[in-house]
Amino acid sequence: xxxxxxxxxxxxxxxxxxxxxxxxxxxxxxxxxxxxxxxxxxxxxxxxxxxxxxxxxxxxxxxxxxxxxxxxxxxxxxxxxxxxxxxxxxxxxxxxxxxxxxxxxxxxxxxxxxxxxxxxxxxxxxxxxxxxxxxxxxxxxxxxxxxxxxxxxxxxxxxxxxxxxxxxxxxxxxxxxxxxxxxxxxxxxxxxxxxxxxxxxxxxxxxxxxxxxxxxxxxxxxxxxxxxxxxxxxxxxxxxxxxxxxxxxxxxxxxxxxxxxxxxxxxxxxxxxxxxxxxxxxxxxxxxxxxxxxxxxxxxxxxxxxxxxxxxxxxxxxxxxxxxxxxxxxxxxxxxxxxxxxxxxxxxxxxxxxxxxxxxxxxxxxxxxxxxxxxxxxxxxxxxxxxxxxxxxxxxxxxxxxxxxxxxxxxxxxxxxxxxxxxxxxxxxxxxxxxxxxxxxxxxxxxxxxxxxxxxxxxxxxxxxxxxxxxxxxxxxxxx
Amino acid sequence: xxxxxxxxxxxxxxxxxxxxxxxxxxxxxxxxxxxxxxxxxxxxxxxxxxxxxxxxxxxxxxxxxxxxxxxxxxxxxxxxxxxxxxxxxxxxxxxxxxxxxxxxxxxxxxxxxxxxxxxxxxxxxxxxxxxxxxxxxxxxxxxxxxxxxxxxxxxxxxxxxxxxxxxxxxxxxxxxxxxxxxxxxxxxxxxxxxxxxxxxxxxxxxxxxxxxxxxxxxxxxxxxxxxxxxxx
Numbered sequence: 001x002x003x004x005x006x007x008x009x010x011x012x013x014x015x016x017x018x019x020x021x022x023x024x025x026x027x028x029x030x031x032x033x034x035x036x037x038x039x040x041x042x043x044x045x046x047x048x049x050x051x052x053x054x055x056x057x058x059x060x061x062x063x064x065x066x067x068x069x070x071x072x073x074x075x076x077x078x079x080x081x082x083x084x085x086x087x088x089x090x091x092x093x094x095x096x097x098x099x100x101x102x103x104x105x106x107x108x109x110x111x112x113x114x115x116x117x118x119x120x121x122x123x124x125x126x127x128x129x130x131x132x133x134x135x136x137x138x139x140x141x142x143x144x145x146x147x148x149x150x151x152x153x154x155x156x157x158x159x160x161x162x163x164x165x166x167x168x169x170x171x172x173x174x175x176x177x178x179x180x181x182x183x184x185x186x187x188x189x190x191x192x193x194x195x196x197x198x199x200x201x202x203x204x205x206x207x208x209x210x211x212x213x214x215x216x217x218x219x220x221x222x223x224x225x226x227x228x229x230x231x232x233x234x235x236x237x238x239x240x241x242x243x244x245x246x247x248x249x250x251x252x253x254x255x256x257x258x259x260x261x262x263x264x265x266x267x268x269x270x271x272x273x274x275x276x277x278x279x280x281x282x283x284x285x286x287x288x289x290x291x292x293x294x295x296x297x298x299x300x301x302x303x304x305x306x307x308x309x310x311x312x313x314x315x316x317x318x319x320x321x322x323x324x325x326x327x328x329x330x331x332x333x334x335x336x337x338x339x340x341x342x343x344x345x346x347x348x349x350x351x352x353x354x355x356x357x358x359x360x361x362x363x364x365x366x367x368x369x370x371x372x373x374x375x376x377x378x379x380x381x382x383x384x385x386x387x388x389x390x391x392x393x394x395x396x397x398x399x400x401x402x403x404x405x406x407x408x409x410x411x412x413x414x415x416x417x418x419x420x421x422x423x424x425x426x427x428x429x430x431x432x433x434x435x436x437x438x439x440x441x442x443x444x445x446x447x448x449x450x451x452x453x454x455x456x457x458x459x460x461x462x463x464x465x466x467x468x469x470x471x472x473x474x475x476x477x478x479x480x
Numbered sequence: 481x482x483x484x485x486x487x488x489x490x491x492x493x494x495x496x497x498x499x500x501x502x503x504x505x506x507x508x509x510x511x512x513x514x515x516x517x518x519x520x521x522x523x524x525x526x527x528x529x530x531x532x533x534x535x536x537x538x539x540x541x542x543x544x545x546x547x548x549x550x551x552x553x554x555x556x557x558x559x560x561x562x563x564x565x566x567x568x569x570x571x572x573x574x575x576x577x578x579x580x581x582x583x584x585x586x587x588x589x590x591x592x593x594x595x596x597x598x599x600x601x602x603x604x605x606x607x608x609x610x611x612x613x614x615x616x617x618x619x620x621x622x623x624x625x626x627x628x629x630x631x632x633x634x635x636x637x638x639x640x641x642x643x644x645x646x647x648x649x650x651x652x653x654x655x656x657x658x659x660x661x662x663x664x665x666x667x668x669x670x671x672x673x674x675x676x677x678x679x680x681x682x683x684x685x686x687x688x689x690x691x692x693x694x695x696x697x698x699x700x701x702x703x704x705x706x707x708x709x710x711x712x
Contacts, residue, residue: 135701188699220688221700274678
């Protein structure tokens with residue numbers, strides 16, 4: 001499988017549009033999760049209040065991120081957690097590889113973590129000759145298939161049960177079946193051996209509670225509980241933006257996150273982990289290491305518009321309602337973060353140079369903003385990034401003609417006499433450009449090269465009518 | 481055990497946070513969206529609670545909605561009868577043996593000791609290496625949440641972390657008096673005093689996944705069946 005990148009978004013999207021199996025799966029996941037989210041939100045009569053409160057908490061955290069982080073770290077350290085700070089992906093991976101090799105770890109079990117997907121931790125561990133096994137069912141499937149997640153909540157949604165059965169037959173020697181229960185139990189039994197043998201468990205973090213130094217992780221399968229309780233060492237990888245101030249704040253986020261993600265009232269398991277065990281005979285890991293990852297996050301604090309990207313709680317609701325994601329799925333975005341939130345986070349994490357097309361992968365319809373449990377104004381962010389590309393990107397020079405065109409447009413539109421004149425002139429000269437009732441498109445031989453191609457290649461431009469509305473109006477007045 | 485380079489990274493990140501926040505300060509002044517933090521409404525009651533007749537019934541309804549089983553008993557003998565029936569049925573259907581792992585709760589151990597059924601093995605908090613060999617885990621629970629059918633397991637008060645997780649069947653014994661209405665109330669229970677226990681787990685129904693074609697499969701990594709026996 002080719003690992004596509006964000007640089008080739010347009011090509012990726014075209015390939016996805018031609019994949020009917022993928023589009024069928026996308027219809028299913030986005031409509032099901034979308035409906036469930038709506039029903040779950042309606043089951044609470046204070047949904048809008050919850051959203052506002054969650055956003056207010058996140059704004060408060062982000063405006064004082066340094067002090068909340070220090071509070072979180074101090075409280076967790078006082079309970080036995082050890083902290084490691086990573087400015088970028090390479091530092092995070094190096095820290096984890098060193099922790100692993102110092103403990104002679106040969107096998108690591110891992111629960112689903114977007115942050116470690118972002119840093120490509122698995123590749124780094126494998127390069128250090130350490131076996132790493134994904135244990136979330138969807139992540140396990142795509143690890144076996146050597147692919148990448150296509151949806152934040154359902155990573156393997158692009159694969160059919162037949163493809164998964166074939167994969168399990170090949171990789172695990174399982175007899176062929178199309179029974180999903182059997183596939184699931186095969187994964188259960190295969191992974192149990194890995195859990196039992198693992199030296200280290202690696203997890204992500206949903207929320208870090210500053211007041212108590214608690215790590216909160218949510219899930220449905222139980223693999224996070226196994227990952228964080230069986231191996232001797234637990235390493236949690238956490239983006240620096242994941243802090244919330246107070247223990248009681250978890251109430252609000254635990255109401256919003258599962259309802260927005262899968263439409264559940266509560267996911268099956270929430271693990272609240274505060275430091276290490278207090279006595280040798282109690283259950284659980286002896287060591288808890290928390291890796292705090294920046295990797296471009298602190299940069300987003302520099303502007304109120306970009307800062308709100310850090311409020312994201314990774315629920316995936318914006319993917320499900322996005323008309324673009326619904327058609328092309330997650331892989332086309334070429335990043336661990338797909339959909340509307342990916343279109344704004346990926347360019348900020350990886351730099352606009354390599355991700356120029358992503359902020360344009362939106363019709364700006366605003367559905368993402370409507371469903372976001374923390375009210376991130378994604379359309380505004382997209383426009384902000386688009387203007388950054390136009391002002392500073394390598395395309396800035398090429399856009400000089402665009403700028404000139406819009407300037408001309410503005411002058412024309414604000415002077416009635418000029419508008420009338422140009423409509424008349426346009427009517428005379430447009431004949432050379434009109435094909436099939438549209439400007440700039442010709443069937444069979446592609447597009448007519450016009451100065452307007454940049455505009456018309458993705459949009460229909462109607463020719464100027466023979467008579468303007470004013471002319472029709474005046475003519476009808478004369479008749480009567 | 482922080483290395484020199486690591487504390488350097490810590491300072492660099494905190495410095496980067498502060499300097500970028502400083503850059504935004506002028507812009508923030510103009511943002512109307514930044515509002516002062518509103519006070520939270522705690523103890524939010526969902527619509528389900530007002531419709532239910534009792535908190536125990538609401539717990540049962542909520543748990544059954546997520547494929548958990550719930551039995552309500554009134555004394556020790558009913559409780560033993562209920563657990564015995566659960567085990568007997570399991571032995572006849574999905575389990576080929578009855579190896580039972582129990583938590584270290586003295587009450588749970590006392591009750592399991594009274595079960596008149598031929599159990600293949602009973603062990604108190606087996607080790608991580610052994611716990612995979614057991615068919616049923618039995619534990620207590622420190623609280624229940626009625627609006628979601630959730631068990632609160634506090635591992636500093638009972639060693640039930642693995643017993644409640646690894647065996648394919650988990651049976652939990654919950655006192656009706658420990659059931660609270662909402663998640664918010666349960667969270668404030670977890671925070672009596674300044675300290676939070678090292679591990680607190682909320683459990684709502686059996687383990688589940690929909691990762692293959694969005695088809696629900698029960699019992700992927702955690703228990704495939706969850707029974708909550710409420711003693712009222």
